[in-house]
Amino acid sequence: MELKPLKRSDKLVVLNLSGAASLVNFPYVTLKGMTKLQTLDLSNTKIQKPPIFGGIQQLTHISLRDCHCVERLPSIESLTSLQVLDISGAKSFAEFQNPSFETNAGLKIINLSGTKVESLPSNIGNPHHLYLKGCFMLKELTYMKALRDLEALHLSGASSLVKIEDMFFDDLKKLRILDLSETNIKKLPSLLNLCKLRQLLLSHCSSLEKLPQLNNLKKLEVLDLSGCSALTVIQDTSFDQIDSLPSLSHLSNLHRLLLNKCINLKELPPLGSLTKLEELNLSSVKCFGESGADFLEHMGHLQILDLSETLLKKLPSMSKLKDLKQLFLRGCQLLESVQDLEALTKLEVLDLSGTALTHLPPLNNFTNLRQLVLRDCANLEEFLHLEMCDPSGAIIKVLPYGISELTCLEQLDLPNMMKNQGADEKKISCLEEEPNQYQWHIxxxxxxxxxxxxxxxxxxxxxxxxxxxxxxxxxxxxxxxxxxxxxxxxxxxxxxxxxxxxxxxxxxxxxxxxxxxxxxxxxxxxxxxxxxxxxxxxxxxxxxxxxxxxxxxxxxxxxxxxxxxxxxxxxxxxxxxxxxxxxxxxxxxxxxxxxxxxxxxxxxxxxxxxxxxxxxxxxxxxxxxxxxxxxxxxxxxxxxxxxxxxxxxxxxxxxxxxxxxxxxxxxxxxxxxxxxxxxxxxxxxxxxxPSLHTLKVGECSILVNVLSSHQLPKDLKILEMKSCDKLETLIENSSTSADFKWPNLHRLHLLRLPELKSIGGGLPSRQDRFIRECPKLPPSLQLPISEN
Incomplete structure (x- = not known):
């Protein structure tokens, strides 16, 4: 694809070529003459060399997103009004012609995600949002005073990142979002100056061993440590070494705490003060103390609670968790009861699979329940004597615990009835060969x-x-x-x-x-x-x-x-x-x-x-x-x-x-x-x-004819032909074609048939007819006619 230069471009405000996937060469070497240009979007093109930007004072947005062939960015030093620079997804991009953004004081968003940059520019301007997601060549972050106004730093998926300089966060007092998910960072520098931080995202940082103190992060709303499987030790000023997290008691504004799959944690910090929590995920955490999960009594705002695959033997009363919408207790094999479960009438998802529960309260008041999972609940009393061999209702008319009245259910997993009924050894062996054999998932x-x-x-x-x-x-x-x-x-x-x-x-x-x-x-x-x-x-x-x-x-x-x-x-x-x-x-x-x-x-x-x-x-x-x-x-x-x-x-x-x-x-x-x-x-x-009434043929480049002259379809009603370069006639015998009439044809669409010479002898007077780019047909047929 080639784009020719515009004759007049001095009044151009927006130049958007995004999605021109075949565009290789930009038509201008420089944008110097486009004095009023504000937006330049070349995203998803094959352009290799972006234009020289020149002194365009009004240019505010540059996008080279998904430009896989771009390796280098011309100097943006003269673009004093630039606010957004997006080079994300330009997987070959590695360097800036001028590594200093000192004159770009208005630059608010820099997106380098998915590029090959190995380091940040020496003076990166004064961005508010910096995206470095998936920058797999980036290994280290060094201190930059220019980032003092940074509000969001996204580094998720920067898999080679292993070190952050000790002073890096010292001046980032405006930082609200810090995303280091899926990096290989082992140790974080001090975060005590990040007093405005609201989200700390460290999910699947599988090499992270130490977590700094979080006491000053009083505005923190989300703490995601899910999948930090190596997290066991933290260096604290008060203790030599402890196998636990730092104190979270001062994080009174925390809304989401995700610690799932932190399998090496040996001690949970006190959680009772986190009264504003809306989501708590402790799945696979094994370090519950003697008090178990008593901290739940103080979390009246919880909407999502996941305690799956833990060793909990008991839970406190659920009566204060009346806003709870999702409860996951999957695989809690030692858990025999859930106290006051009937109070959770707002529940939409209830997963009790693999627990040792012996009974359930009546569930008919759980009018919002969409998913009920009771798989492998082998001890539920009302299922023990229930013969469950036909889900059609021929044997069982009503499910226990009021399940039959749950009209909003979208998913229902019932217990394994064979195990409940004391199956013989032969049947148990069969179950082991094919899991879930007599267990319904609807x-x-x-x-x-x-x-x-x-x-x-x-x-x-x-x-x-x-x-x-x-x-x-x-x-x-x-x-x-x-x-x-x-x-x-x-x-x-x-x-x-x-x-x-x-x-x-x-x-x-x-x-x-x-x-x-x-x-x-x-x-x-x-x-x-x-x-x-x-x-x-x-x-x-x-x-x-x-x-x-x-x-x-x-x-x-x-x-x-x-x-x-x-x-x-x-x-x-x-x-x-x-x-x-x-x-x-x-x-x-x-x-x-x-x-x-x-x-x-x-x-x-x-x-x-x-x-x-x-x-x-x-x-x-x-x-x-x-x-x-x-x-x-x-x-x-x-x-x-x-x-x-x-x-x-x-x-x-x-x-x-x-x-x-x-x-x-x-x-x-x-x-x-x-x-x-x-x-x-x-x-x-x-x-x-002979009975054909609808014929549609398109993009058959060497097809010469379509219909046999031996027995023509007199009842043909719809005929559509498109882009058949060699098609000369609809009927194989040209003499037959000239005499044949189309008495019932009511739609005739012919498009791009350069060799078509004939369609037959006569057409009905009233029909939906559209004929285009068929130069060898008689001129009388070339006019489009649309009649009902």
């Missing part, structure tokens, strides 16, 4: 995934299908999603495919699948290396990111026999749909298959093997082929495709024809919709489609 996903009549259930084990067999009438309409147990998050939440499901839900609703499976059973299998057992009962099967799928015969025979629809996506080992062997004759492969969707299969080469029965696709109605770069043809000329109605093929780089035998005259008698898009090797379609 999640409600957003409405966009399904309509209100078809709830979405995410189960953590394929064993649920054994129970469905016992009560097949209970589930006539559902969509099950099965993923490996190890893919679920540690808090028992909805598994890692949630975001993808949301996207896919929107996508599938526009397709025939959503209409067809409303009254059927459908199953989604995600992320398995081996085919999960017991999943044979679904009629519509979705296979995503499964390494075991090389062909559909890798599924159980009963699965293939029942299957009416199959969607396969991102299965990197898949090469063929059906590969029938002689010993497989008893399996009627795909006989009832109506829908087949194949997407993002990088090694996929063929739909079928040579010895496949001709009847395999006799009931196929809908076929979608998307992003399969190795396939050269779709069907065999011997295949009987008498019921195919919709065929859509996109982004298949090597596809040359729909049928392998190009000389045979194949027929698709019921095909009514054909979409072909970006098929650069497609030479011909080569089939008769």
């Amino acid at each position: 999640s409600s996903l957003p409405d966009m995934l399904t309509d209100s009549n078809r709830p979405f259930i995410s189960v953590s084990s394929s064993k649920i299908f054994q129970h469905l067999e016992k009560n097949s009438t209970g589930f006539k309409q559902f969509h099950f999603s099965v993923c490996p147990v190890d893919q679920q998050d540690k808090k028992g939440g909805i598994h890692c495919y949630r975001d993808e499901l949301i996207f896919r839900g929107i996508f599938s609703q526009a397709r025939c699948f959503s209409r067809m499976i409303d009254q059927e059973r459908s199953l989604e299998i995600c992320g398995f290396h081996h085919f999960p057992k017991g999943t044979e009962r679904a009629k519509y099967l979705f296979l995503f990111d499964n390494a075991f799928v090389k062909e559909l015969y890798d599924l159980a025979a009963n699965t293939i026999k029942l299957m009416k629809g199959c969607w396969i996506e991102r299965s990197k080992n898949m090469e063929v749909v059906f590969h029938a062997e002689e010993e497989d004759d008893d399996v009627e492969l795909g006989k009832d298959l109506e829908v087949l969707w194949l997407s993002n299969l990088l090694n996929f080469e063929s739909i079928y093997s040579e010895n496949l029965q001709h009847e395999t696709f006799q009931n196929l109605k809908y076929m979608y082929l998307d992003c399969c770069p190795k396939i050269s043809s779709v069907f065999s000329s011997s295949q009987k495709l008498e019921n195919l109605e919709v065929l859509e093929i996109k982004f298949c780089d090597k596809l040359e024809a729909l049928f392998d035998d190009k000389s045979a005259q194949c027929k698709l008698p019921k095909l009514h919709t054909l979409h072909l898009w970006e098929l650069p090797k497609l030479k011909s379609i080569g089939c008769v489609m």
